[in-house]
Amino acid sequence: MTSHAAFIASAYVITAVVVAGLIVRAVVDHRIQRRALAELEARGAGRRSRRG
Amino acid sequence: MIRDLANPTRFMRLSGALLPWLAGLTALMIGAGLYMTWFTAPADYQQGETVRIMYLHVPTAWLSLFFYMIMASSALGTLVWRHPLADVSQKAAAPIGAAFTFICLVTGSLWGKPMWGTYWQWDARLTSMLVMLLIYLGIMALWRAIEEPTRAARAVSILTLVGAVNVPIVKFSVDWWNTLHQPASVFRLGGPTIHPSMLIPLLVMAVGFTLLGIALHLSGMRTEILRRRVRTLTILEAERLDAQAA
Numbered sequence: 001m002t003s004h005a006a007f008i009a010s011a012y013v014i015t016a017v018v019v020a021g022l023i024v025r026a027v028v029d030h031r032i033q034r035r036a037l038a039e040l041e042a043r044g045a046g047r048r049s050r051r052g
Numbered sequence: 053m054i055r056d057l058a059n060p061t062r063f064m065r066l067s068g069a070l071l072p073w074l075a076g077l078t079a080l081m082i083g084a085g086l087y088m089t090w091f092t093a094p095a096d097y098q099q100g101e102t103v104r105i106m107y108l109h110v111p112t113a114w115l116s117l118f119f120y121m122i123m124a125s126s127a128l129g130t131l132v133w134r135h136p137l138a139d140v141s142q143k144a145a146a147p148i149g150a151a152f153t154f155i156c157l158v159t160g161s162l163w164g165k166p167m168w169g170t171y172w173q174w175d176a177r178l179t180s181m182l183v184m185l186l187i188y189l190g191i192m193a194l195w196r197a198i199e200e201p202t203r204a205a206r207a208v209s210i211l212t213l214v215g216a217v218n219v220p221i222v223k224f225s226v227d228w229w230n231t232l233h234q235p236a237s238v239f240r241l242g243g244p245t246i247h248p249s250m251l252i253p254l255l256v257m258a259v260g261f262t263l264l265g266i267a268l269h270l271s272g273m274r275t276e277i278l279r280r281r282v283r284t285l286t287i288l289e290a291e292r293l294d295a296q297a298a
Contacts, residue, residue, distance in 0.1 A: 004166040011159040033278035045289035
């Protein structure tokens with residue numbers, strides 16, 4: 001490799017970390033929302049209240 | 053097509069079926085792109101091995117502008133056509149565009165130090181790209197600052213459209229001003245100035261990153277739709293509990 005290997009490796013490592021962060025964030029956030037929705041539906045949160 | 057997808061339930065069904073294929077294709081293209089970048093593309097006669105940073109820097113620079121254009125067209129969809137998924141698309145695109153802009157700036161800086169002798173120069177291209185990142189961060193902050201999604205969408209749409217002025221400035225900065233950054237070498241009148249042995253890996257990486265961005269965008273939109281359902285159901289549940297207590 002060249003004397004610039006550290007610059008090249010840093011560029012690839014930082015890109016990999018940011019891309020992995022985007023993917024992990026997408027998966028985790030989706031799971032959190034799906035679980036929250038399932039809990040609300042299980043509690044019958046979508047049903048309208050019956051008054052009178 | 054866009055009108056057909058206006059129904060969030062239909063969008064969830066179609067995007068759910070599409071996403072695994074998109075993810076597979078993304079992995080394939082980026083894998084092929086990385087192989088070509090590291091094993092078939094030659095070192096540059098001037099830049100040496102440092103040219104390999106270009107295969108990350110250039111596609112992420114394109115995608116930075118591409119995602120801003122997605123946000124700007126979604127902003128029009130919110131303000132003018134009131135498309136039900138426009139603000140969902142706008143919100144999902146912001147962090148992806150910001151991440152690509154960040155990668156572009158960092159990789160450019162890491163290329164600049166060995167090639168130009170400096171990590172940073174306040175030239176028109178670099179500065180307008182930094183402004184682009186700040187606009188992305190401002191848009192993300194505004195989404196968080198206003199709780200009600202419809203009000204937030206209108207405010208963000210206006211900010212996005214104002215910020216769109218920066219897109220042509222980024223693109224043409226190298227033509228309008230005398231910059232340290234080199235002029236366009238792929239999308240230019242007269243064709244690319246890059247040899248095919250480097251151009252093809254660059255385009256494969258660009259397609260791979262574009263597919264990745266689209267997959268993340270679709271996934272982000274799906275999550276945002278779920279988040280809004282959770283919000284609506286939480287409000288309905290609170291109303292129901294209030295009514296029962298009364």
